[in-house]
Amino acid sequence: MLYPRAALMCKMRVMNQTTAPDTGPRLFAAHPGLRDKIPWTPLVNRPTPVQLMERFSRRLGAEVWVKRDDLSCPHYGGNKPRKLEFLLAQAAHRGKKSLVTIGGIGTNHGLATVILGRRQGFKVTLLLFAQPVSGHVRQNLRLYHAHQAEMILCKSFRAADWRYRWLERLKRPGAYFIPAGGSNQWGALGYLEAGLELADQVKASQMPAPRAVFVAAGTCGTIAGLAAGLRLGGVRTRVVGVQVTPPQAANQALALGMANQALALLRRHDHSVPDVSVNAAELVIDTQHYGSGYGAATAAGSRAMELMAETEGIGLEQTYTAKTLAALVDHARDQPGEGPLLYLSTLSSVDLATDAAAVDPRDLPQPFQRFFK
Ligand SMILES: Cc1ncc(COP(=O)(O)O)c(C=O)c1O
Incomplete structure (x- = not known):
């Protein structure tokens, strides 16, 4: 041995x-x-x-x-769930009903926030920017939609970051803002x-x-x-x-x-x-x-x-x-x-392929459809 x-x-x-x-x-x-x-x-x-x-x-x-x-x-x-144990609790403690977070179009953090946040009754908005497209990225895009996230495609990381830091905070004073990756x-x-x-x-x-x-x-x-x-x-x-x-x-x-x-x-x-x-x-x-x-x-x-x-x-x-x-x-x-x-081992091994396959990419918000071509 x-x-x-x-x-x-x-x-x-x-x-x-x-x-x-x-x-x-x-x-x-x-x-x-x-x-x-x-x-x-x-x-x-x-x-x-x-x-x-x-x-x-x-x-x-x-x-x-x-x-x-x-x-x-x-x-x-x-x-992500370990971080969200503290982040979602902060949001609830502060009386927030909705969450806003940011990431690449394949963000696993965004997906975890959508799935676990929705289960706790939060509305979730994702500010997304382009990254190299892969099967994993496409699956996540379908899953955000399957779990009723509001998906906003921004032109670049900078544009998404600006919206996260300024615009969305003015527009959504009642939301809890979770930084990229849930890292604070x-x-x-x-x-x-x-x-x-x-x-x-x-x-x-x-x-x-x-x-x-x-x-x-x-x-x-x-x-x-x-x-x-x-x-x-x-x-x-x-x-x-x-x-x-x-x-x-x-x-x-x-x-x-x-x-x-x-x-x-x-x-x-x-x-x-x-x-x-x-x-x-x-x-x-x-x-x-x-x-x-x-x-x-x-x-x-x-x-x-x-x-x-x-x-x-x-x-x-x-x-x-x-x-x-x-x-x-x-x-x-x-x-x-x-x-x-x-x-x-930080990548979820929960198999969500069936949930993803149930989403027709043509049902995604229009700006995201180009990632399926
Ligand atoms: C699968 C996976 N592993 C590791 C990380 C990195 O974690 P952190 O952003 O805390 O450095 C991420 C972040 O999204 C992730 O999705």
């Missing part, structure tokens, strides 16, 4: 992960003073499992684990909570402490929260955010700022939260796998995507997750024997 220790951990994992799922955030259990001060609504089946990817590891010659956040929620999984200090709390969850899984020997965790960095809320949560949970590792958006959106200064703002926010609300911070060695950005732009496929990404499908049956897409796994693969090859690596 290639990884005896890993195999033993795997058995322990099966034993440990068959216990009943836990309920509320670890954050509130550890710091009860936060419970009444930080709005939160349950969306996530926690904890999401951690698994050794045996076949993938054997093919790569490195021990690689996965945290299955793709299974985070039965309606739409991936990394509230959204980051969702991943801070995930970091605490992962720290508990390591402490409970469900997996070894990873040398590095690979995560897509789009708007940085996921890596920021995760690094903050791991720090708070006492697991010293390195979060590697793999840049998948332009450097203005995915960079280390922004990620560190968001991580430390989230920790400061908690401390302001409850002094029992330890005075810790995330440093530049604990949260780094891989800029080598971005390729020619946001949403543009890379050859290394395509290879990683194939390997994952072949060995573990976990589906990836080209914008976020293929590039992230490609970075992990290259890292494992460059630094053999470094120790266990963890891939955070």
